[in-house]
Amino acid sequence: MKKLFILLSVLLLITVISACQSNSNQESSFDGSQQGDWPSLSLDEMTERADLIAFAKVKDTKKQKKENQLNVQISTLEVIETISGSVSGEIKLDQSNDFVEQGREYLVFLKKDKNGYFYSLSPSSLIQEQDGKYISDKLGSKGEYTKAEVKKLILK
Numbered sequence: 001m002k003k004l005f006i007l008l009s010v011l012l013l014i015t016v017i018s019a020c021q022s023n024s025n026q027e028s029s030f031d032g033s034q035q036g037d038w039p040s041l042s043l044d045e046m047t048e049r050a051d052l053i054a055f056a057k058v059k060d061t062k063k064q065k066k067e068n069q070l071n072v073q074i075s076t077l078e079v080i081e082t083i084s085g086s087v088s089g090e091i092k093l094d095q096s097n098d099f100v101e102q103g104r105e106y107l108v109f110l111k112k113d114k115n116g117y118f119y120s121l122s123p124s125s126l127i128q129e130q131d132g133k134y135i136s137d138k139l140g141s142k143g144e145y146t147k148a149e150v151k152k153l154i155l156k
Helices: 002-027 043-049 147-154
Strands: 052-065 071-084 089-095 105-112 118-120 126-130 133-136 143-145
Touching (some): 052 089, 071 147, 143 147
Antiparallel strands (some): 052 105, 105 118, 105 126, 133 143
């Protein structure tokens, strides 16, 4: 009976240690998919809610873990042209998923927090430039738009 108790105790200890090791391996992954559902916003809603609408280029990105253990990416964006808002120069973009890529240009619809960081309103509020065009179904019907066409749609 005593041997059975010792055997069960050892098995329980091994199970607990295995579970702890597998959890620590999962926490170290950094895929940025830790955010919940995003609202689907129209162009008018994004325009109304954004503190900054601009064409911006990603100069630098840094991945880090916040106090609440959430993996984030803090990116430095150079504002190339402001469509709405009063920001110029560089800004910091705080993201928990759908990360921007260094060296790429985006049309951004961003909100500013109390700490001075910007964040996206939804995944559709970061539209990557591809060969001089912005491809999105949020700018009207799905299509490709130049900078001039984008500005015209937003400033209508």
